[in-house]
């Protein structure tokens with residue numbers, strides 16, 4: 001038996017989440033999402049606001065019909081029509097719940113509802129009793145509870161409990177509270193209101209100050225046993241508490257947060273991707289738990305630590321949230337150990353000198369290029385290995401190109417270790433480069449083929465150039481890559497020339 005207290009996870013992605021501008025979901029998308037949420041172990045799914053439209057009514061009804069284990073809930077104002085419609089939708093579920101609410105703060109009562117406190121108090125009792133006549137499970141929320149006068153809040157909650165509410169939710173509707181305050185509010189309400197132990201206390205925190213998850217946890221620490229949250233923290237304005245963050249906080253910090261949920265955390269990443277796809281809201285790269293970078297490490301010192309023991313920089317395993325593995329992202333901050341590991345993964349084991357040279361070239365490339373992909377590294381090492389021991393070695397190139405002309409290439413190479421330079425014009429920059437090579441290394445071979453490919457996507461992708469030379473019946477293909485197409489062209493030509501020379505010598509020896 002676990003000694004941890006069970007926290008009910010109430011997902012409101014399809015109700016409060018759908019209130020994010022632009023996040024509306026189709027009938028089919030809601031059904032698919034409900035299936036994922038239920039399979040993940042969400043205890044209560046708030047599937048919509050049935051009286052808001054015929055479409056939402058049908059979606060909530062169908063989700064209720066298809067539900068197996070989860071409680072299916074709908075939201076309604078404190079009006080008979082809303083509550084009746086909500087009851088009609090959720091009644092198809094094995095476990096139906098009506099959630100009804102009314103504002104209790106002075107600003108909401110005066111300006112929005114245009115009702116006095118007594119009328120609101122009366123509406124609380126009436127709405128909850130009306131809902132209780134339709135279903136046994138009724139949740140009541142004082143909207144804007146955290147800006148409500150404490151005594152009035154207690155009166156309203158007392159009326160809701162007396163009228164049959166089974167869950168009391170305490171919304172921080174405008175995300176105004178900080179954790180200590182919110183926790184203290186939950187505790188004071190529980191300590192003040194009669195029969196408070198007969199209901200489940202719930203949190204519903206908005207993220208206007210970025211404190212929604214922290215406030216929800218403070219709520220749990222002070223007696224709340226239901227947390228209302230959404231996948232990816234979706235929701236009105238800055239959103240709600242993110243389900244994945246709350247759940248993983250309890251899982252990872254069980255030592256000091258003695259709570260457990262029924263969530264299968266290995267399904268979190270998939271749910272996040274699905275919500276992002278449905279709503280078209282991208283998940284922020286550095287979003288906790290489900291962001292693209294949540295398990296990615298780029299700097300050398302971190303990568304080195306990760307290679308030695310993943311616990312150095314990860315407090316949870318990526319597999320625990322449904323991400324297949326951590327990634328060491330190769331970039332300008334990567335170190336030699338991570339680079340060596342990456343090469344090993346790609347099938348290369350270089351001697352120390354070659355590794356140093358490859359690492360130097362990799363850092364050069366990373367300075368020029370934002371993302372260094374595996375294919376870039378492969379091209380770079382292939383390039384280096386094929387250039388080893390060659391007679392002609394590329395040193396530098398400066399090209400004048402563009403519409404003004406004349407296109408000119410200033411080339412510097414080493415031939416048998418001796419530096420040679422040439423400056424040549426041509427019919428276009430590539431022609432100028434090849435003319436410069438010909439001017440330095442006299443040869444009769446003809447250019448048979450010249451091809452350029454982008455190694456990866458993006459305008460900063462490396463160019464991979466292939467050059468085929470035909471020297472009196474002996475063919476040689478040279479390849480090289482570089483972010484600069486002209487440099488890659490020069491290197492590929494030189495590579496082909498070296499191969500041709502090696503073959504010619506082999507022939508002579510034979």
Ligand SMILES: CC(=O)SCCNC(=O)CCNC(=O)[C@H](O)C(C)(C)COP(=O)(O)OP(=O)(O)OC[C@H]1O[C@@H](n2cnc3c(N)ncnc32)[C@H](O)[C@@H]1OP(=O)(O)O
Pocket residue numbers: 016019049051052053076077078079101102103112113114143173236
């Ligand atoms: C904090 C929250 O997230 S609350 C939930 C927000 N969700 C939604 O609003 C769901 C989508 N909403 C809708 O589809 C529509 O607003 C409806 C169907 C609910 C109501 O539509 P309408 O009847 O056209 O009213 P409208 O939206 O213009 O105004 C809201 C009315 O409800 C009243 N109202 C607001 N909350 C409550 C409440 N909890 N109980 C009773 N009345 C309420 C307002 O005072 C206003 O009344 P008025 O028309 O007499 O001024």
Ligand SMILES: CC(C)C(=O)C(=O)O
Pocket residue numbers: 016101141142143144169171172173174204206
């Ligand atoms: C209706 C309640 C629960 C709500 O969404 C809020 O106050 O933010």
